Amino acid sequence: MTVTEKLQQIQALFQEMEQALIAYSGGVDSTLVAKIAYDVLGDRALAVTAVSPSLLPEDLEEARLQAAEIGIQHQEIETQEMQNPNYTSNPINRCYFCKSELHDTLKPLAQKWGYSYIVDGVNADDLKDYRPGIQAAKERGVRSPLAEVGLTKLEVREISKFLGLITWDKPAQPCLSSRFPYTEEITIAKLQRVGKAEIYLRKLGWKNLRVRSEVDTARIELPPEQIQEFVLKTNLPQLVQAFQSFGFVYVTLDLEGYRSGKLNQVLPSELLVPSST
Known part of the structure; x- marks a missing residue:
């Protein structure tokens, strides 16, 4: 399947969803998801950024600027993973507790605001690494459009460049x-x-x-x-x-x-x- 066909598949996924809330960090992957969602859904797409001590203020500001450039609605919420000893003790599945906190915070907001779907920026390459956070998202019904169509990190950058996103060559910046x-x-x-x-x-x-x-x-x-x-x-x-x-x-x-x-x-x-x- 070509990259163009994968992009068309993602667009089709959002057309089927009709409305979506994007877990948006401002990284390469979630920015691409936000862009495609906005292009398809317009005001029926909402990007939400989780703010916590593990996010650099500079990265938050970049996320704000990128969302404004895309045109998508953007909200910020505070997450409280630092209050959870299962997270702060830093076990090997720390990311599970981080994503659990994120999506347990996002889900009631999505319901309150009328969004049937929550989507994230997980790509196909992420599935090949140890990523316990993916399981937490899956348990809560989160969709991963990039991974669903088999889009790799390289292809994410390729499409991002094609769509004119300044994040296309942005280095990975995990929490x-x-x-x-x-x-x-x-x-x-x-x-x-x-x-x-x-x-x-x-x-x-x-x-x-x-x-x-x-x-x-x-x-x-x-x-x-x-x-x-x-x-x-x-x-x-x-x-x-x-x-x-x-x-x-x-x-x-x-x-x-x-x-x-x-x-x-x-x-x-x-x-x-x-x-x-």
Whole structure:
């Protein structure tokens, strides 16, 4: 099936739904879903962004601007996953509790506002990784149009570029809680220092990056081909001083480089199987 045919299938899905509420983070995937939904449904589509300490304020502002550019109605809600010890204790299925909180918050709102369907931005490639949040969404009847038609991440970017979305080449930006090794407790203070560190690096011009946090150590991950340039061009003592002002004690550079899903490499192999649709 061609990318064009997949796009047409997604458009047909929204025509069948007649109205939809989109769980919209402002990332590449959910922005594409919001765009297609709005193009098909107009004012019968609503994008809703969950606001919590695990979302960077800068990313929230980008989501607002993108929604305005698309033209879709946009609402913001607060979620309370930080009040749930099942989430803050950071077990390997932490994302399950995050998405449970999200969709348990969205569902009554969708019913109140008259939206029969809640959809998210899960794509076909997400089903191949360990993503416990997908199960939480599935249990609550959430639809995933991109995954339903088999649209991959590469194809998401291709269609986004074709539709003129500025997010087409935006780096993946999962929630800040993904920066901590499993079982290390997540706190608002830890989320804030990671957020400040990543924004600091973004302002230096590095876009595709992670700052992993383990106790008092920050570990910077960049694409492998950028590591040498980073070392040569960055004022390292100044960077260390900045990170220490954010609350870190030690600052390190991961020589392997950034790789999506890196935290999952410590998980048992039986967990690393494709999620069912």
